[in-house]
Amino acid sequence: AAAEPPILVDRRGRVGLLRLNRPSRFNALSDALIDRLGDELEAMDADDGIGAIVITGSDKAFAAGADIGAMADWDFVHVYKTNYVSRNWDRLARIRKPVIAAVGGFALGGGCELAMTCDLVIAAETARFGQPEVRLGVLPGAGGTQRLPRAVGKAKAMDLCLTARMMDAQEAERAGLVSRIVPAERLLDEALEAAARIAAFSLPVAMMIKESVNRAFESGLSEGLLFERRSFHAAFGLQDQKEGMAAFLAKRNASFSHC
Numbered sequence: 001a002a003a004e005p006p007i008l009v010d011r012r013g014r015v016g017l018l019r020l021n022r023p024s025r026f027n028a029l030s031d032a033l034i035d036r037l038g039d040e041l042e043a044m045d046a047d048d049g050i051g052a053i054v055i056t057g058s059d060k061a062f063a064a065g066a067d068i069g070a071m072a073d074w075d076f077v078h079v080y081k082t083n084y085v086s087r088n089w090d091r092l093a094r095i096r097k098p099v100i101a102a103v104g105g106f107a108l109g110g111g112c113e114l115a116m117t118c119d120l121v122i123a124a125e126t127a128r129f130g131q132p133e134v135r136l137g138v139l140p141g142a143g144g145t146q147r148l149p150r151a152v153g154k155a156k157a158m159d160l161c162l163t164a165r166m167m168d169a170q171e172a173e174r175a176g177l178v179s180r181i182v183p184a185e186r187l188l189d190e191a192l193e194a195a196a197r198i199a200a201f202s203l204p205v206a207m208m209i210k211e212s213v214n215r216a217f218e219s220g221l222s223e224g225l226l227f228e229r230r231s232f233h234a235a236f237g238l239q240d241q242k243e244g245m246a247a248f249l250a251k252r253n254a255s256f257s258h259c
């Protein structure tokens with residue numbers, strides 16, 4: 001297993017599929033894994049033939065967090081000087097195409113943070129989400145204290161981060177962390193279908209939608225609305241706008257050329 005790549009890369013039409021592949025470690029997020037994930041995501045982001053990306057794990061775990069074995073002996077100077085997390089995580093959040101997390105089993109610590117860095121979270125009924133870092137004598141370090149309250153509100157974010165308890169898929173969906181719940185055996189198919197549906201729409205429009213929704217978390221309402229309005233106006237510069245509206249009026253399916 002040591003020779004196995006930490007990420008398995010696949011492609012289904014216009015959908016890129018990345019599978020976290022350290023099953024014996026519950027897909028613990030080693031540096032090698034995060035580095036590779038960043039490389040593969042950036043390659044797919046640059047690939048004109050890909051319109052959406054799915055990240056998934058195994059049945060048991062999406063990812064159980066950072067690799068505790070690797071971290072145990074690190075000290076402040078080491079993590080500060082090597083810029084742990086920022087050095088290889090920030091690039092994940094800069095991916096411009098829609099990314100779907102297909103979560104089965106545990107999404108804990110950095111695993112939950114990875115799911116929250118994605119744009120949609122499709123969860124199997126078996127999914128469990130948590131930020132249990134407090135148990136280890138640390139706190140969430142890849143956005144858990146920031147993205148979780150934005151997703152589920154302060155009350156639940158405090159509860160999860162301070163008590164280390166897990167949320168099941170139902171609670172996570174009610175709270176707003178999860179886009180949809182599906183039966184475990186349908187997880188990958190549902191995620192791939194959602195990705196294929198997104199990828200068939202205009203790619204520049206999907207990118208603008210992602211950018212604009214994310215702007216809601218970075219700005220006040222009037223700035224966000226202005227950003228949306230500029231993007232909406234820009235969409236009228238696309239061939240895909242002409243095609244989408246002409247297809248509607250002609251009562252046929254649109255065929256987007258992604259430009």
Ligand code: CO8
Nearest residue numbers: 024025026028029064065066067068069108109110141142
């Ligand atoms: N790191 C390393 N190894 C792990 C991890 C992990 N995060 N999680 C599980 N494993 C290993 C176990 O050590 C065990 O190994 P072995 O078979 O050699 O004993 C194997 O995976 C199976 O685990 P368990 O025997 O514990 O299986 P259980 O079914 O009893 O429990 C759990 C599964 C609940 C997932 C349990 O393993 C667990 O609690 N894991 C740790 C979860 C955790 O604390 N995560 C937070 C880590 S800290 C963090 O994520 C900080 C984020 C900062 C930034 C991230 C940047 C990458």
